[in-house]
Amino acid sequence: MDFLRDPFGFVIQEYTGWLGGLGLPAVWVDIIAKLTGALVLATGAMLFVVFLIWYERKLIGRIQDRFGPNRVGPWGIFQPVADMLKIFTKEYITPIGADKFAYNLAPILAVAAVLLLWSVLPLSVTVVGTDLNVGLLFLVAVGGLGEMSYILAGWGSNNKYALLGAFRLVAQLISYEVPLVLSALVPVMLAGTLSVNGIVQAQESVWFIVAAPAAALIFFIASIAEIGRSPFDLIEAESELVAGYNIEYSGLKFGMFFVAEFLHAFTVSMIFATVFLGGWQGPGAAEIPVLGFVYLMLKTFVVYFVTILFRGTLPRFRIDQMMNLNWKVLTPLSLALIMAMAIVGGLTRELPVFWQVIAFLLVNLLLLGATDQLMRLSQSRKTKSNLPMQPLRKVLTTSTKHGAGE
Amino acid sequence: MLGNWLYIGIFALVALMMPALTIFIAGILSPKRPDPIKNSTYECGVETVGPNWTQIKIQYYVFALVFLIFDVEAVLLFPWAVAYQLLPLYAIIEGVLFLLILVVGFLYAWRKGALEWF
Amino acid sequence: MNGLQVVFLLAALVSLFSAAMVVSARRMMHAALWLVLTLMGVAVIFVTLQSSFFAVVQVLVYVGAIAILIIFSVMLTRRVMEDHGDQILPGWRAAGLVAGLLFAIIVGFLALWQGFTTMLVELPADADNLLDLGQALVSPQGYALPFELASVLLVAALIGAITIAVDRKEDQHG
Numbered sequence: 001m002d003f004l005r006d007p008f009g010f011v012i013q014e015y016t017g018w019l020g021g022l023g024l025p026a027v028w029v030d031i032i033a034k035l036t037g038a039l040v041l042a043t044g045a046m047l048f049v050v051f052l053i054w055y056e057r058k059l060i061g062r063i064q065d066r067f068g069p070n071r072v073g074p075w076g077i078f079q080p081v082a083d084m085l086k087i088f089t090k091e092y093i094t095p096i097g098a099d100k101f102a103y104n105l106a107p108i109l110a111v112a113a114v115l116l117l118w119s120v121l122p123l124s125v126t127v128v129g130t131d132l133n134v135g136l137l138f139l140v141a142v143g144g145l146g147e148m149s150y151i152l153a154g155w156g157s158n159n160k161y162a163l164l165g166a167f168r169l170v171a172q173l174i175s176y177e178v179p180l181v182l183s184a185l186v187p188v189m190l191a192g193t194l195s196v197n198g199i200v201q202a203q204e205s206v207w208f209i210v211a212a213p214a215a216a217l218i219f220f221i222a223s224i225a226e227i228g229r230s231p232f233d234l235i236e237a238e239s240e241l242v243a244g245y246n247i248e249y250s251g252l253k254f255g256m257f258f259v260a261e262f263l264h265a266f267t268v269s270m271i272f273a274t275v276f277l278g279g280w281q282g283p284g285a286a287e288i289p290v291l292g293f294v295y296l297m298l299k300t301f302v303v304y305f306v307t308i309l310f311r312g313t314l315p316r317f318r319i320d321q322m323m324n325l326n327w328k329v330l331t332p333l334s335l336a337l338i339m340a341m342a343i344v345g346g347l348t349r350e351l352p353v354f355w356q357v358i359a360f361l362l363v364n365l366l367l368l369g370a371t372d373q374l375m376r377l378s379q380s381r382k383t384k385s386n387l388p389m390q391p392l393r394k395v396l397t398t399s400t401k402h403g404a405g406e
Numbered sequence: 407m408l409g410n411w412l413y414i415g416i417f418a419l420v421a422l423m424m425p426a427l428t429i430f431i432a433g434i435l436s437p438k439r440p441d442p443i444k445n446s447t448y449e450c451g452v453e454t455v456g457p458n459w460t461q462i463k464i465q466y467y468v469f470a471l472v473f474l475i476f477d478v479e480a481v482l483l484f485p486w487a488v489a490y491q492l493l494p495l496y497a498i499i500e501g502v503l504f505l506l507i508l509v510v511g512f513l514y515a516w517r518k519g520a521l522e523w524f
Numbered sequence: 525m526n527g528l529q530v531v532f533l534l535a536a537l538v539s540l541f542s543a544a545m546v547v548s549a550r551r552m553m554h555a556a557l558w559l560v561l562t563l564m565g566v567a568v569i570f571v572t573l574q575s576s577f578f579a580v581v582q583v584l585v586y587v588g589a590i591a592i593l594i595i596f597s598v599m600l601t602r603r604v605m606e607d608h609g610d611q612i613l614p615g616w617r618a619a620g621l622v623a624g625l626l627f628a629i630i631v632g633f634l635a636l637w638q639g640f641t642t643m644l645v646e647l648p649a650d651a652d653n654l655l656d657l658g659q660a661l662v663s664p665q666g667y668a669l670p671f672e673l674a675s676v677l678l679v680a681a682l683i684g685a686i687t688i689a690v691d692r693k694e695d696q697h698g
Contacts, residue, residue, distance in 0.1 A: 027527065030412075034412060034416050035420070037413070038416050039420055042417070042420050043424070088435055089432070090436055092432075092438075093445060096445050102557070107425065108425045108426050111424070111425040112422045113421075115420075116417060116421050119413065119417040120414075130413040131410065132411075132576065133407065133410075134577050137481075137484060137577070137580045138580050140584060141581075141583040141587075144587060145587060145588065147588065148560060148587065151595055163599075170592060174470060174589070175473060177473065178473055178477070181476075181477065181480040181481075182480055185483055185487045188490075189487045189491075192490065193652075194484065194488055194654060251432060252436075253429060256428075320523040323521070327472075327516075328516070331512070332512070342498050343498065343502060346493075346495045346499075407576060408528070415531075464689060466600075468685075468690070470593040475678050475682045477585055477588070481584060482661075482675075484577075485658035485661050486661055488654050488657075489655050489657075489661075489662070490658075492655070500662045500671065501662060504674075504675045507672070507675040507676055507679055508679060514686070
């Protein structure tokens with residue numbers, strides 16, 4: 001019964017008990033246990049990508065009114081396996097003059113940065129890589145480390161288009177890190193701790209998306225921009241800049257960038273589900289830990305589904321539209337949100353939790369409504385000032401006034 | 407706390423070794439036939455024109471600068487946010503004042519056109 | 525020689541070696557990348573001091589923002605891809621003497637400090653200094669005034685940077 005209630009925790013306990021019984025000094029037992037945990041988690045994450053690729057291709061296919069892969073195995077589930085086997089045997093074509101160190105380090109660093117995110121996410125009550133007391137800031141910092149890999153890729157390829165693509169990508173990533181970090185302040189304020197496990201446990205009574213929907217929205221949009229997916233994927237779009245920073249990559253090095261992107265999308269969905277949707281919280285999750293894991297997976301897949309829906313339906317942003325959205329909408333909104341929530345929280349400190357949540361919710365909806373109105377105002381002001389019809393009108397009136405023979 | 411960081415250190419090493427090992431294995435399995443035309447730099451299928459670098463616009467630098475300022479600001483706010491539940495009202499107002507001063511700076515940047523992408 | 529000392533020694537050696545490579549690399553882009561390694565080494569040293577907040581902030585601000593800023597500014601100059609030859613300055617002997625003297629003075633001052641020879645105490649498992657830091661930052665007996673002055677400093681930096689950068693942009697486009 002104990003095994004059924006908490007398979008992961010049970011296995012971990014048995015394993016550490018067996019290791020301790022081997023008679024090694026305590027520090028080596030610790031290191032070996034941690035090493036095994038890290039290996040299992042990292043390998044599990046990388047093998048899971050195979051399923052993610054199939055899921056996404058099927059879903060995009062269905063959105064576009066076609067079947068998606070369905071030849072290789074029932075419902076095409078072996079398609080990504082076939083793709084992986086193919087990409088394993090392709091030649092590495094290194095361009096002339098490429099900086100060997102930067103060129104080869106970039107795909108490794110890209111995958112490593114994404115894998116490192118899994119080390120602080122709590123998968124259930126008892127299973128967490130490590131409960132770091134600055135977990136949320138660690139997640140953002142490692143995302144920043146991943147940006148270095150794109151610079152390495154762009155510069156190491158010795159190709160000016162790769163360099164341009166890499167710089168535009170990094171400009172996009174650092175711009176969207178501002179609303180990401182600012183909106184991450186809101187769950188920290190509500191939970192009173194930076195550790196991810198603490199944030200999950202603080203959502204026992206109410207999920208943070210109910211108390212702060214505006215912060216959740218900003219965090220979600222900024223996260224999608226951080227992973228470079230549609231509608232923010234102009235840097236890897238095939239029609240512009242020819243695949244950006246990974247022009248000169250082939251074979252498994254390109255495959256690694258591909259894997260990093262898919263895994264990053266799933267990891268970011270999991271981070272959102274953990275921070276705003278309550279992670280492994282749910283009815284009965286505290287007593288039966290494996291149920292918590294199931295809840296987390298369900299929530300993550302819902303968020304991942306929304307991410308894929310964005311990719312399949314929304315048109316791509318132009319880079320100046322993207323920067324305008326970030327600097328002129330998301331950043332002021334997140335600044336105003338923190339100030340408003342801080343003041344409201346301070347004023348409603350003595351009220352019961354229910355009224356506090358209602359107050360926060362009202363403030364958030366108010367700010368979202370105000371932003372919406374401001375955006376509509378500026379849009380109407382823009383279309384009023386530059387009418388495209390005016391020069392055309394002039395041409396039409398002059399041509400009818402003077403006739404065709406002049 | 408050090409135990410946590412030991413785990414992260416081990417995990418970082420594992421996370422670096424895994425893709426490196428996979429790329430190495432694929433390097434053994436794949437054919438190697440270097441060819442000067444295959445290895446030449448890609449430029450939409452034609453020969454490269456001009457040197458292999460381009461000068462980037464100054465707008466990238468301005469964005470990175472504004473990002474740096476806001477990054478440091480957010481980082482300074484994190485301890486305040488962690489202690490938020492235990493702070494009296496005047497301490498919360500101090501944090502809001504911090505943000506207000508930075509909003510003034512942000513508005514200056516907006517008006518000066520530092521947030522435009524040309 | 526316990527594990528912590530080994531980690532510290534490794535991190536210190538990596539940081540010093542990378543710092544030496546920063547000033548002696550032939551291509552500026554390589555120097556920028558060695559700088560990233562130096563900053564990561566400093567982050568590891570913060571971890572050995574058990575201040576995880578500052579380790580993460582080091583990676584977030586230094587590697588994620590300042591290193592990228594430096595790389596962008598390196599790319600802004602035209603001659604970044606060229607090899608500039610030997611990096612030996614004409615007055616390197618005098619510079620080395622001054623650097624050695626400065627190092628000796630700093631080490632001398634440190635040796636007079638009593639904390640130099642005491643071993644590091646590991647904090648109890650539930651000690652969360654982040655909460656105390658947050659409360660100290662805004663308490664009037666703590667660092668409330670420096671906290672607000674920091675924001676004024678940041679705004680001053682922002683205004684200064686924009687004045688310089690946007691002027692140059694008008695020169696380019698005007």
